[in-house]
Amino acid sequence: MNDPTPKEIISTMRNAIYDGTEAFSLHLEMMKQEYINEEDLTRIFNYAGDKPIYTMNYRSAERGKSDEQLTAEQVMAVRAGSCMIDFVGDMFDRTPRELTQNRSAIERQREVIEEVHSLGAEVMMSSHIFDYLTMEETLEHAQALEARGGDIVKIASAVRSEEEMIEALRTTVLVKNALNVPFLHVCMGQWGKLLRAVNPMFGSCFAICGQTYKPVAHMEQPLLRAQRAVLDNVDWMRGRDTSRGTIGGGNQG
Numbered sequence: 001m002n003d004p005t006p007k008e009i010i011s012t013m014r015n016a017i018y019d020g021t022e023a024f025s026l027h028l029e030m031m032k033q034e035y036i037n038e039e040d041l042t043r044i045f046n047y048a049g050d051k052p053i054y055t056m057n058y059r060s061a062e063r064g065k066s067d068e069q070l071t072a073e074q075v076m077a078v079r080a081g082s083c084m085i086d087f088v089g090d091m092f093d094r095t096p097r098e099l100t101q102n103r104s105a106i107e108r109q110r111e112v113i114e115e116v117h118s119l120g121a122e123v124m125m126s127s128h129i130f131d132y133l134t135m136e137e138t139l140e141h142a143q144a145l146e147a148r149g150g151d152i153v154k155i156a157s158a159v160r161s162e163e164e165m166i167e168a169l170r171t172t173v174l175v176k177n178a179l180n181v182p183f184l185h186v187c188m189g190q191w192g193k194l195l196r197a198v199n200p201m202f203g204s205c206f207a208i209c210g211q212t213y214k215p216v217a218h219m220e221q222p223l224l225r226a227q228r229a230v231l232d233n234v235d236w237m238r239g240r241d242t243s244r245g246t247i248g249g250g251n252q253g
Contacts, residue, residue: 002030012211013047020228028057038080045081054084084122098127113149125150129157135171156186165191176203201236
């Protein structure tokens with residue numbers, strides 16, 4: 001959700017519930033500053049009902065907030081009822097691929113993670129990389145994020161060809177099996193649109209969707225109703241014994 005006011009956010013939430021959403025995510029950096037306070041956020045989160053809601057608060061050149069300010073707003077959102085924050089892997093030390101190696105920055109990240117955990121919420125460590133990562137690079141990057149102590153690892157990287165798309169699908173499976181926490185794999189670009197729809201079937205822990213396309217929306221995210229239709233109508237659940245199935249049955253085609 002990237003609406004600027006509580007009324008618009010709540011309207012999006014109400015519509016999403018009827019389209020089958022299972023959770024909500026809110027871009028704090030897209031909200032008008034006057035509404036980024038505990039009272040308004042509590043009012044918004046109340047409309048989530050029994051569904052989880054998490055926040056992100058990415059850097060914005062227009063607003064010019066420090067990383068400490070962005071983090072403080074995230075922690076405030078947890079106090080207001082958010083169940084998780086999306087916490088960028090280069091917070092407190094900006095780097096090109098959103099993964100700092102600065103010891104003091106990593107220690108500060110761990111302090112924030114402990115604070116969020118003490119409030120009963122979770123942390124998704126994330127990196128947004130506007131370039132292609134190989135399978136090995138993605139795994140190394142994901143394991144570095146996992147080591148910070150968060151509860152979910154998210155990597156968003158670009159795919160620019162059919163070959164990279166197929167490799168990225170294999171990457172989802174490899175990294176999901178290698179990590180000890182859930183893995184969210186988001187693939188950006190025109191070749192990544194298909195992966196956004198099917199990656200949950202291969203181990204990505206959820207799909208990020210939009211309610212409608214509008215000027216401020218992410219145009220490559222699947223609409224909620226479309227993603228819901230994919231997951232509801234593709235037979236991707238495996239049986240208890242994967243060696244059994246139609247083999248030996250009446251239909252062999």
